[in-house]
Amino acid sequence: xxTSAQSFAISDVAALTGLSTHTLRYYERAGLMLxxxxxxxxxxxxxxxxxxxxxxxxxxxxxxxMPIARVRDYVELARRGEDTSAARLELLLxxxxxxxxxxxxxxxxxxxxxxxxxxxxxxxxx
Amino acid sequence: xxTSAQSFAISDVAALTGLSTHTLRYYERAGLMLxxxxxxxxxxxxxxxxxxxxxxxxxxxxxxxMPIARVRDYVELARRGEDTSAARLELLLxxxxxxxxxxxxxxxxxxxxxxxxxxxxxxxxx
DNA sequence: ATTTGACTTAGAGTGCACTCGAAGTCTTAT
DNA sequence: ATAAGACTTCGAGTGCACTCTAAGTCAAAT
Numbered sequence: 001x002x003t004s005a006q007s008f009a010i011s012d013v014a015a016l017t018g019l020s021t022h023t024l025r026y027y028e029r030a031g032l033m034l035x036x037x038x039x040x041x042x043x044x045x046x047x048x049x050x051x052x053x054x055x056x057x058x059x060x061x062x063x064x065x066m067p068i069a070r071v072r073d074y075v076e077l078a079r080r081g082e083d084t085s086a087a088r089l090e091l092l093l094x095x096x097x098x099x100x101x102x103x104x105x106x107x108x109x110x111x112x113x114x115x116x117x118x119x120x121x122x123x124x125x126x
Numbered sequence: 127x128x129t130s131a132q133s134f135a136i137s138d139v140a141a142l143t144g145l146s147t148h149t150l151r152y153y154e155r156a157g158l159m160l161x162x163x164x165x166x167x168x169x170x171x172x173x174x175x176x177x178x179x180x181x182x183x184x185x186x187x188x189x190x191x192m193p194i195a196r197v198r199d200y201v202e203l204a205r206r207g208e209d210t211s212a213a214r215l216e217l218l219l220x221x222x223x224x225x226x227x228x229x230x231x232x233x234x235x236x237x238x239x240x241x242x243x244x245x246x247x248x249x250x251x252x
Numbered sequence: 253a254t255t256t257g258a259c260t261t262a263g264a265g266t267g268c269a270c271t272c273g274a275a276g277t278c279t280t281a282t
Numbered sequence: 283a284t285a286a287g288a289c290t291t292c293g294a295g296t297g298c299a300c301t302c303t304a305a306g307t308c309a310a311a312t
Contacts, residue, residue, distance in 0.1 A: 057238060060234075064236065064239070088246065089243065089247065092242060092243050092246065099236050099239065103232050103233065110222070110226070110229070112183060112186040113190070113218060113222055114222070116183065117219060121215065
């Protein structure tokens with residue numbers, strides 16, 4: 001349920017990001033959010049649109065195998081303010097290289113799998 | 127076909143595949159080898175070239191996130207003989223779809239990371 | 253008024269894939 | 283002859299990232 005003030009309940013964010021509410025709370029505890037999420041009068045989390053955008057980006061980092069601890073490093077830099085932006089850029093550039101390497105390795109493995117598949121298909125169709 | 131009968135010590139296979147000797151023994155214990163590896167008179171493992179080729183392919187399956195249990199399923203089919211080759215092909219085709227999906231997701235995430243990188247680079251160069 | 257369901261916390265448990273330790277045997281090098 | 287180093291087995295330990303439990307609060311729905 002969204003309120004008129006453009007905030008999102010934890011279940012909304014779960015639905016939007018594909019994370020479970022457990023995982024969202026875990027991420028916050030683990031220091032992966034840029035700040036503690038706002039609470040309602042009944043102390044329920046109210047995610048802003050910016051919070052949702054951050055969680056979405058965070059899932060991109062995670063889906064490219066950035067460890068939780070590295071995400072936390074990034075967040076801690078971000079919390080220290082504008083003068084860490086060069087360090088954050090460097091962190092992202094290093095991660096980018098890792099991602100490219102991962103995609104390349106996957107692609108090489110895919111070629112090997114395709115080769116094996118081709119031998120099976122030969123055996124069946126011949 | 128050459129019958130050079132070349133065999134490899136576990137340390138050789140480790141060097142060739144990038145796996146540790148611990149992991150190679152673990153894989154054998156976990157039922158990921160097509161058969162128990164031959165032993166020397168001093169009961170040390172002697173991997174054949176075919177064994178090394180299998181370990182190499184196995185690392186391709188693992189590097190594309192096929193779970194150990196799925197690799198074991200594949201191996202158990204292979205051990206049951208020729209009449210399981212259609213099932214093995216199907217298993218590989220399903221895995222192939224997963225790999226393609228993974229690469230696509232990684233590529234999408236990479237685009238998001240690149241977008242973020244671009245915003246940092248703007249901020250720095252401006 | 254009661255039930256349903258979402259939410260809260262701290263902390264424990266799970267599953268995966270290694271990874272290592274202990275205690276021992278055997279081979280090779282000095 | 284001694285030491286170094288590779289190997290063996292069984293089983294325990296590790297690290298990561300969740301994932302769930304228990305015990306409780308709160309608010310809307312029936």
